[in-house]
Amino acid sequence: MSKAANVKNIKAEPTEQPAAVQNDNVKPVIQHAVWLLKEGNAAKLGKQTQGGSVGYQVLSDVDRLGVYITLTANVGGTGYFSRELVPYTKVQDCLRHVKPGEPFSSKAFRQGLFTGRSSNDASFFAAVLHSLGLLKRAPETESQHIIAGAWDEWQQTMLSEAGQLIQITLPVPVTKPAQDAADGESLEPVETPKAAGKKRSKSPVPENAPAVDDAEPGNAHPE
Numbered sequence: 073m074s075k076a077a078n079v080k081n082i083k084a085e086p087t088e089q090p091a092a093v094q095n096d097n098v099k100p101v102i103q104h105a106v107w108l109l110k111e112g113n114a115a116k117l118g119k120q121t122q123g124g125s126v127g128y129q130v131l132s133d134v135d136r137l138g139v140y141i142t143l144t145a146n147v148g149g150t151g152y153f154s155r156e157l158v159p160y161t162k163v164q165d166c167l168r169h170v171k172p173g174e175p176f177s178s179k180a181f182r183q184g185l186f187t188g189r190s191s192n193d194a195s196f197f198a199a200v201l202h203s204l205g206l207l208k209r210a211p212e213t214e215s216q217h218i219i220a221g222a223w224d225e226w227q228q229t230m231l232s233e234a235g236q237l238i239q240i241t242l243p244v245p246v247t248k249p250a251q252d253a254a255d256g257e258s259l260e261p262v263e264t265p266k267a268a269g270k271k272r273s274k275s276p277v278p279e280n281a282p283a284v285d286d287a288e289p290g291n292a293h294p295e
Contacts, residue, residue: 104242107132107235109139113147114203117178117195124148128200130230131157134237139230141204143196153196154188157242160227163201173218175210 110130116122127145132138139160143153166184170176181194198217201207206223210216 101241101243103239105134105237106140106240107134107136108238109230109233109235111144112203113145114199116149117199117202126153126196126199128203130204131240132231132235136231139227141197141200143193143200146192146196151192152190153192154186154190156186156188158185158197164223167219170219175213175216175218177216 108129109132111128113125113127116124116126125147126143127147129142129144131140131142133140140157141160141163142155142157144155146153162185163181166180167176170180178194178198181197185197186193198207202209202217204226205221206219206226207217208220210218
C-alpha cells in the first residue's frame, strides 16, 4: 500500500529542531498513530481539470471510534489545499439540512469543515466523496451534487476494515496565553461533566492544532 507524503512510519514522539538551527520559520511537529483504512485518488469534477485527481486517505483513531478523511495530493495541478483531518461526523452535520435528491454545490463544504483558507478544499473534498460513493452528480445540474449511498453503514464498513497502523505528522498544538484574571484571583480550568452514554471518538488531531496547507506553489482557485 503506497503512502502519501505526510505519512511516516516512525516512533510517535515530538520532533523538534536542534537548538542550533531553530528559527521562527520551523514549527515543531508531533507524530500521531492512526489506522489507515483506505487511500486512493478521486477524479476532479471540473470540466477544465480532466485527467487531474485528488489524493485522499480514510483514517481512524487507534480505538476505531471515528472515521476521518484527509486530502493528500493534487495530481496534475499546482493549487493549494489543506491537509486537515476532517471528522466524518462533521461531514454528516454539514449536510444534515440537505434533503434526499436535493441538489447542492461544493460551497456547502467551505464552512464548518476546514480551518484552512484554500479555495480548492471544497471542490477537492466533494470529488473525494464522489469517489467514496457518498455523493453523485445531480441529474439536471452537473455542477451540483446529490447525496448517495448509505452514510451510516459506510462509516461502520470503514471501521471494520483491517487497515494499517501508521504514524502521521501533525503540528504541535498552539497554546494561547490565558487572559489576565482579576487582581488576587487565579485562572483554573473548569471541568465539564461527561455525559453518560456512547463513548465518543478521541480525535487524533490536537484541539488547537493550526491548519496545514499544501506548500506547493500555484494558484488558489478551485479546480
